Amino acid sequence: MLTNAIFLQAEGGGIMSMLPFILMIGVLYFFMIRPQMARQKKEKQFQSSIKKGAKIVTSSGIHGKIVDINDNDNTVSIETGAGKIKFERSAISMELTKKYDPQAKK
Incomplete structure (x- = not known):
């Protein structure tokens, strides 16, 4: 029971x-x-909509302007004060074009 x-x-x-x-x-x-x-x-x-000529900041804090985009290997070339540097597209954290250029298209 x-x-x-x-x-x-x-x-x-x-x-x-x-x-x-x-x-x-x-x-x-x-x-x-x-x-x-x-x-x-x-x-x-955001990363796929980045265009050539955009002013950006990478995830490591490097500021620069995109001068070339290579879709084959998913990289971008960024022009900085020290020269051109090649980064993965995923390393771009934000775009600063609108912040510095009020005439930029939204």
Whole structure:
């Protein structure tokens, strides 16, 4: 009789005991995973829309102007005060053309 009581207690809380874990996974998805995916998509779109002549800053903090874009190997050549440097397109963190040039198209 004691084993029947224990079995009935374990059977009754199956779905209810899993509910906190399911809610936790849902919260993690909507507050962490989904916004990160949106940021990655926005960053990828920005990097693919970069044009020749744009003033940019790399992720390492180097300021320069894009003088050449090579789509084959996904690199850009940036002209800085020290000369031309070749970077991966993914190293570009932001564009400064609009900040320094108010006449630039938005």
